[in-house]
Amino acid sequence: MDKTTHSIQMIRRLPRYYAIAEQVQSQSEANISATLIANHLNLEPIVVRKDLEQVGAEGKPRLGFDVSDLLHRIASFMGWDQLNQIVLVGCGDLGSAIMGYSGFVQRGFEFVAGFDVDEAKIGTTIHGKQVLPISKFVNLCQRMHIELGIITVPASQAQSVADMMIEAGIRGIWNFSTAALNVPKHIIVQQEDIITSLVILQKRLQHADENN
Amino acid sequence: MDKTTHSIQMIRRLPRYYAIAEQVQSQSEANISATLIANHLNLEPIVVRKDLEQVGAEGKPRLGFDVSDLLHRIASFMGWDQLNQIVLVGCGDLGSAIMGYSGFVQRGFEFVAGFDVDEAKIGTTIHGKQVLPISKFVNLCQRMHIELGIITVPASQAQSVADMMIEAGIRGIWNFSTAALNVPKHIIVQQEDIITSLVILQKRLQHADENN
DNA sequence: TAGATTGTTAATCGATTAACAATC
């Protein structure tokens, strides 16, 4: 019986472990302990150990975990070692920033192209990626079997973009607009509410104040 | 005894409810039921009811909740009705996109200024906000009692920016770089790992495939 | 050897879900 949980909380923690392991590796250390990672992140060591168990890492008492093995296992668990092609609709400030973010490339994501309705943008390139007209969207996605799409258009246009993505065979939509998308059950929408993170930060501040 | 839980999960759900309530309000509906919200988001109605209880909303059997009251209560709970001044260091693509995102203004956040080391950017404005030199950072933040700072610089410079923010009296840091920041216990760091959301989307897709 | 750290098993905690009476 599979005992894996893969909680979202855990998936959020793993990249933090990865960053620390990279740091440790850059200092030519061969091993890293769960305790060390926990101290860096103000977590309990047992939390880190449990998470590392989930990604299949095996440590040695006293020594900890092999750093490069750990990096590999986290990357593999996160899917960073696989190529994922992705398209983006809405090449404004936010869309451009996302297409230019080097973290995506490092983690196996490749932007096939950006799409926009703005004639002035069509034909230009953003961080080396073409900006294509919306009219080419469905055909290109179907031909290349793209499964992931990013929506960075204003809320008012988000639904029509989503409809188009579904028509094009996209199964996972990463929605940066605040619009609540209406989609069939088999389509997965990941809502990115950037504001929420800021609210969580504020709540944590308030909470810290109360516990003074 | 306080029974509130305020889970992060709940805080992530509330903006979704808000978006749907706005939609319903724009259709001149006076009431909205937890069931309706739940159906929109593929959630169980009891989840929505529990969350709405937390924000202090009171509904009427058969009718549901008063839409505008609900909007108010969610906004208040999230702190969107209060003015929050914020500064940002690193006016690149991502920094610019964040400063220009209208959602922040709508939700009570005001960017006091952006800061950068690039001479070419200093003195310009981004979405109506000044770009100032780093040298003015500490003084301005202290004078204005700024508590929240955003880091959108490359990972290699993130730690030094964090140190500067702490010196300036900032207590909450929203870190968009992948760097693991080293800060004193009383400073709250909210790590924004944008990649993580994409991984979660992928995991959900895989999970959906397995349950076919 | 001594002791720090792992890995396992059990206990706790908190969030989600279920059941149902109350009520508009």
Place this chain on the structure above:
DNA sequence: TAGATTGTTAATCGATTAACAATC
């Protein structure tokens, strides 16, 4: 009235935490 929906109380579930033996 009838019935949909709320709000409350209890049950379940899953993640976190604790305890500790195993081991390098």
